[in-house]
Each structure stands twice: as structure tokens, then as C-alpha cells.
Amino acid sequence: MSELLRFDGKVVLVTGAGGGLGREYALAFGERGASVVVNDLGGDIKGDGKSSSAADKVVEEIKAKGGKAVANYDSVENGDKLVQTALDAFGRIDIVINNAGILRDRTFGRTSDLDWDLIHRVHLRGSFLVTRAAWNHMKNQKYGRIIMTSSAAGVYGNFGQGNYSAAKMGLVGLSNTLAIEGRKYNIHCNAIAPTAGSRLTQTVMPPDLLESLKAEYVAPLVLWLCHEQCQETGSLFETGAGWIGKCKCSFKRALGADSGPHRAAQGRGHREGWEQICDFTDATKPAAIGESISTLVEVLSRVDTSEGVTPNPTSAVAAAPSGGINPLEAVGQKLPDMAFSYSHTECILYALGVGMTTREEDHLRFLYEGHADFACLPTFGVIPAQASMMGGGLGSVPGLDFDFTRVLHGEQYLELYKPLPTSGKLTSKATVADVLDKGSGAVILLDVHTYDGEELLCFNQFSVFIVGAGGFGGKRTSDKAKCGGAPDRAPDAVLTDQTTRDQAALYRLSGDWNPLHIDPSFAAMGGFQSPILHGLCSFGFAGRHVLQQYANNDVSKFKAIKVRFVKPVFPGQSLQTEMWKEGNRIHIQCKVKETGAVVLAGAYVDLHGSDDTATPEKVPEAGALQSDLVFEEIGRRIKTLGAEMVRKVNAVFGWEITKAGSVAAQWTIDLKSGEGSLHKGPFGGKVDVTLTLSDEDFMDVVLGKLNPQKAFFGGKLKMRGNIMLSQKLEMILKDHAKL
Numbered sequence: 001m002s003e004l005l006r007f008d009g010k011v012v013l014v015t016g017a018g019g020g021l022g023r024e025y026a027l028a029f030g031e032r033g034a035s036v037v038v039n040d041l042g043g044d045i046k047g048d049g050k051s052s053s054a055a056d057k058v059v060e061e062i063k064a065k066g067g068k069a070v071a072n073y074d075s076v077e078n079g080d081k082l083v084q085t086a087l088d089a090f091g092r093i094d095i096v097i098n099n100a101g102i103l104r105d106r107t108f109g110r111t112s113d114l115d116w117d118l119i120h121r122v123h124l125r126g127s128f129l130v131t132r133a134a135w136n137h138m139k140n141q142k143y144g145r146i147i148m149t150s151s152a153a154g155v156y157g158n159f160g161q162g163n164y165s166a167a168k169m170g171l172v173g174l175s176n177t178l179a180i181e182g183r184k185y186n187i188h189c190n191a192i193a194p195t196a197g198s199r200l201t202q203t204v205m206p207p208d209l210l211e212s213l214k215a216e217y218v219a220p221l222v223l224w225l226c227h228e229q230c231q232e233t234g235s236l237f238e239t240g241a242g243w244i245g246k247c248k249c250s251f252k253r254a255l256g257a258d259s260g261p262h263r264a265a266q267g268r269g270h271r272e273g274w275e276q277i278c279d280f281t282d283a284t285k286p287a288a289i290g291e292s293i294s295t296l297v298e299v300l301s302r303v304d305t306s307e308g309v310t311p312n313p314t315s316a317v318a319a320a321p322s323g324g325i326n327p328l329e330a331v332g333q334k335l336p337d338m339a340f341s342y343s344h345t346e347c348i349l350y351a352l353g354v355g356m357t358t359r360e361e362d363h364l365r366f367l368y369e370g371h372a373d374f375a376c377l378p379t380f381g382v383i384p385a386q387a388s389m390m391g392g393g394l395g396s397v398p399g400l401d402f403d404f405t406r407v408l409h410g411e412q413y414l415e416l417y418k419p420l421p422t423s424g425k426l427t428s429k430a431t432v433a434d435v436l437d438k439g440s441g442a443v444i445l446l447d448v449h450t451y452d453g454e455e456l457l458c459f460n461q462f463s464v465f466i467v468g469a470g471g472f473g474g475k476r477t478s479d480k481a482k483c484g485g486a487p488d489r490a491p492d493a494v495l496t497d498q499t500t501r502d503q504a505a506l507y508r509l510s511g512d513w514n515p516l517h518i519d520p521s522f523a524a525m526g527g528f529q530s531p532i533l534h535g536l537c538s539f540g541f542a543g544r545h546v547l548q549q550y551a552n553n554d555v556s557k558f559k560a561i562k563v564r565f566v567k568p569v570f571p572g573q574s575l576q577t578e579m580w581k582e583g584n585r586i587h588i589q590c591k592v593k594e595t596g597a598v599v600l601a602g603a604y605v606d607l608h609g610s611d612d613t614a615t616p617e618k619v620p621e622a623g624a625l626q627s628d629l630v631f632e633e634i635g636r637r638i639k640t641l642g643a644e645m646v647r648k649v650n651a652v653f654g655w656e657i658t659k660a661g662s663v664a665a666q667w668t669i670d671l672k673s674g675e676g677s678l679h680k681g682p683f684g685g686k687v688d689v690t691l692t693l694s695d696e697d698f699m700d701v702v703l704g705k706l707n708p709q710k711a712f713f714g715g716k717l718k719m720r721g722n723i724m725l726s727q728k729l730e731m732i733l734k735d736h737a738k739l
Helices: 020-031 053-064 076-090 113-141 152-156 162-185 207-212 219-225 261-265 289-302 313-318 344-353 361-367 378-390 503-510 520-525 535-551 627-649 695-702 708-713 723-733
Strands: 011-014 035-039 068-072 095-098 144-149 187-194 236-240 243-247 338-342 407-416 424-437 441-452 455-467 493-498 558-565 574-582 585-592 598-607 651-659 662-671 677-680 689-694 718-721
Touching: 011 020, 011 076, 020 035, 020 053, 020 068, 020 095, 020 219, 035 053, 035 076, 053 068, 068 076, 076 113, 095 113, 113 144, 113 162, 113 187, 144 162, 144 219, 152 162, 152 187, 152 236, 162 187, 162 520, 187 219, 219 236, 338 344, 338 378, 344 361, 344 378, 344 503, 344 535, 378 407, 378 424, 378 441, 378 455, 378 535, 378 558, 407 535, 493 535, 503 535, 535 558, 535 574, 535 585, 535 598, 627 651, 627 662, 627 677, 627 695, 651 695, 651 723, 689 695, 689 723, 695 708, 718 723
Parallel strands: 011 035, 011 095, 035 068, 095 144, 144 187, 187 236, 651 689
Antiparallel strands: 236 243, 338 424, 407 455, 407 558, 424 441, 441 455, 493 574, 558 598, 574 585, 585 598, 651 662, 662 677, 689 718
16 A cells, blocks of 8 residues: 655645535644644534634544644635734645635525625635735745635536636636746645535435545545645646546637628628537647637638638728728838848757757767868758847837737748858848738738848748737738648658757747746746747757758758747657658648647748759849849749639730840749749740830839839830730739848
């Protein structure tokens, strides 16, 4: 047999300990070496009357068995007096069992103010006052154990107990919050929903059932939850008759439907989408506020225009808001340039931050500056660019007035135009590419181009979700956003790495100083049980997994990576990257191995293939035409949205770009066949319309400095073929934010 749990040196306060469950708790703690404060007002089950005999009798029982105990006769509404009794008698307080309770059962229509208030004063307010009085003592001694007594009536509801069930469910919420706030101080708080024979149940249960539901059968659970060896916190347990079951307090939540703020304001949409609102297929189970918000971002990121109300661009322009989020003012705005200097030290520190280790021989090329193939990890490309998002520049952009405490990182895209140097001085130029209205929030697409001198080194797109900033009447989707999705088959490869407990502490040294990733109290404010790993740290793990599996750690083969951040990762958990290879694109999905929770989705890595030298996306050499970069961007856009463009445009455009009066480059945009394509050089097929203009005038048109009609009538733009099709070029050329 295992030894009895001991509580020598610990001081326990049990409220409502004159009989029933409280008495059993007090006797059990006293028998196991604890000093016990036996509190009982001595009233009846309705809260009427007062007597010292109940508490005195239990104290005598404890002392008769060789234990230490004192009585307290105060109401739990005088919580400070109860705790002071413990301090005066024993000098400390370690454990609080909030057990005191009364009943005033009434059907809801007959419940008086007194019936309601008295139940809440004893159960909910009383537990609050007693616990608050003990809280700082527990914090100072870095130890505390708290039990809240809930009820099945609170969890499930019960006829005639509206007042009681509301108070009892309130105790569950209080317990959850105290568990979060107390974690860093070694204060654990749990709730129990016991079913046992007591003064509160003896009038409603038959004698044979009461015999099976003895209070003594519940006490062992309370003892274990209050023992220093038990690390359980923030949980709810149902128990009775020797049975114990942990309750999952998180709720299943349907993916739901978003009818759009305007239809909702008009009372439309919810009735039509009710079946979807109540459909629990693929339901989520957020376990904390932080997960709830991140899950909400995941759901909103999937919402397409076709799933809700299609915004009217005309009305959006006509009714542009004067404050808050205003896409008309924000889109195209440039942020201040950001300089970033680094050496091999930052490259090595980043590699360590995303899990590289000297235990793996091939990792040395990223950890040792003297290695013959020393290189910088491709995903380091987010580091020089992140200052544009974190430096506060967004707050100065006209049309972006929002609360920065409600900002979440939704998605990330990184594209490299050459391997990153292992040291250098870089400059990042950021532009607001688009602003989307997701109803419950706004999405800002921030494009950042990073240069090494005059040479474009890499491109990042940060997708930033602003909780609660939606409803301004903007569009829901953008052709500027990068998209991805895993194939519906078993992965071709899976790699797993365990993060360390210090992973976030190490990664933050690469420049993300958000205390959410290091400070337990700050993390608790966000609803997390402990600091979480940076999303871009998981991003780095996934990127290097693909680099190892499909590129033999050759950084020159790495082209681009895109991810959507779904759920948080806690340092110490294992990251498992699932990979599907389709040509030069590796679709990826990243999970926490221990829980199976998907943390990175909608993700892929593009690798350079043997035929990439012939593609139009090759980075132009120094001195090349300015327009080459524009066509590179068009090529990228066709790769992600080509099918949609073909459906809407259905035409082939030829371009002749001149320099000093001569044709310097030819391009063809085929948006008629397949999923669209871009060709450089002469085109063998039929072109619907050909446009000729100089490199400089082309750039002015794209940047909005030169009106195309004026260019045509002024002789700067020449067209042949079906010139009416040129109107369809707007969806291709209107976006100059990535230039």
C-alpha cells in the first residue's frame, strides 16, 4: 500500500467545516499532520441562525486524534477574519478549501432578490473574500493550494436552482483565472463538483443513495489536489461514490458563419446561415482566451467573399470612415525605411533559436563561422524585415487607427532572391499592400522589400490581424495575399524536433522582445498558462525541416516559404513537420506532436529547380530594366491567382518595353489558357493586344504617376490588336505596393 499523503507544517483553512464534506476534509487534513482552521457559522441550510457547536465539535475530534486545530465562527463574508485566525494560531496559511454553502431553491419566476443575493454572497463572494485574504500570503511564500466547490448544477443547470447554479459556475471561472495568475507563484487552484451526502442534500436524496455518496469518498481527491506533489491546476473534477472524472471546461465551437457587419446590423444573414452557425463539423475546442483568439483568426482567414456579403466597392468609397480603419487612406502608404546591421553572430544566434544543435554534424554549417560552407538560414530573412512591423511605423499610417494590444500575427510569406549573406548592412522598405475587412477584425497586408545596397535581397509579406477592428465596409479578400494548402493524402515525409524549455528565451534574442514569450504574468494576461513560443520560431523550425529533407541543407535551393499561424506552441513541446512534395513546391503542415494540434497551416516552401534559370521570376542582373521587377511580381501573382485571373480576363497581352528608342525586352502575359503564365522573349502563340512603351513610362503608369489614357493619346503608349482588352489590365497592374 502507498503511504498516506502528509501535510506536516502546512496550515489549512476549511470553510463550512462543521459537518458533511467540510468536516471530512478537516478531519483528513488533521490526521495527516496539518494544522486546521475549522470554520463554520453554525447556521441551517438556508443560512439562518448561528452556533459555535458545529465547529467546536470538529476541533475536538481532530485534537482527540492527536491533531492541531482551532475554530472560527465568522461568516465567509468576513474572509480576512478567517485568514487572520490561521495567522494568529499557526503563523501562516497554505491551503484554502472554499466549502461553505447554503441553498435557497426556487423556480426562476419565484426567485426573490434576497434568494439570489444571499446565495451569491455565501458561495461566490464568500469564496472570493476568503481567497483574497490568503492570496498575498501565498504569493510571498511562493506556495498555495486553493479549492473552489462548484456543482453539477453549475455545469449542467438544474431545475429550481438558477441562483445556485449561476454562483457555482462563477466559481469555475474564478478558479480558472486564479490558476493562471497564481502559476508563477506556485499557487494552484482547482474546482470540484462533488456529489455527497450533506446538510444540503439530505432532504432531496433517499437514504440508500446517501449511504453510497458518503462525504468521506470525496476527501481523497481534495487531499491530492492540495498536496505539494500535485501539479494539477485550473481544472474541474466531478466526483462522488469513489468515482472521479476530470471535466474539460473548454467549449466546442462551430466554425460558424460570418454574414458581414452590415447585414447583421440590418437583421439579415443569421437566419439564412443558422445551419452553418450550428454545424459542429470540424468544430474547434479553444482551451484559453489566447487559443480562442488564434482560432478565431484561423477561421476568419478562411472566410472568402463568397461565404458572406460581397462588399460594394462603390459604397465603400462613398462612405469611407473618417477614423479607425480606412483602406482608402492606408493602402499604398510607405513606412519609414529600417536599417539592419548584422554579423555572423546574429546568424548563429538565430540558428540556435530555431533549434539547430551541435549534436547534428550537418548543423555546424549554420553554427560555426569557420565552417567551409558557413551559411545563414534562409528563414533569417524575416529578421531584418520584422522591425518594419514592430517598430511602430504602422501607428503613423493615415487610415490605420487601432489598438496595438489587439494585434495578432496571422500569416507570413518570405521570398529570397539570392542566398542571404552571413553579414551585412541591409535596408527594408515597407508598404501597406492592402487592408481587408473580416467582420470581427481587420487584416493588414504589409509588404517589406529588403535591399543589400541597391540589390533586392528578399521580400516579406506580414499578414496582421487586428481583433475587433472590422466592420468598416471593406473588401474581404485580396489578390495580393499568398495562398497555400496541403494535398489530401498521407505526407511524403515527416520530421520532428523537440523544442527546449528555453526555446522562446533564446529565440527572442533575435529581436522579438514581446514579454508574452518570457514573462509568465504577461502570458497569463493573454489567457495562456505559460509563455508561448514565437510563431516565427515555429516558422523557422518548419523551414529548416524542408531544407534538410529536400535540399540537403543547401541554402541556394531555398526560394520561398508561406505559413498561416493557427495555434500557440509551448516551449518544451515537439514540433512535427509533415511534408508533401509536388514539383518544386513542398506543402507543409506543422503540429505539436504531444497534442496533435495544428500550429502552422496553409503552408508551403518553394525550392529552386533545375529549370529555374529559364523562368521569368529570375532576379534581374544589376543594371537591368526597372520594369523587370514589375513583371517578376506579375509572374508571382499569376502563380498564386492565375486560375482566377484566367476566368476574369481571358486574354493574352504582349509587351514591348523600349529603352533609348529601341525594344529592350519583350513579355507576354497569357491569361487565356490553363492557369495562366508569363513568358519573357518572343511568344509563339497568338497575342490579343500588344502594348509598346518605354521602361520609364511603364513605371510611371504602374506607379500611378502617368494616366494610361493620357499616355495613349500623347503617343507614349502604343497599342495594336483588340485595344479594348487593355481595360482588363487594371487587375494586373493596379497594385504597385510591391515595387
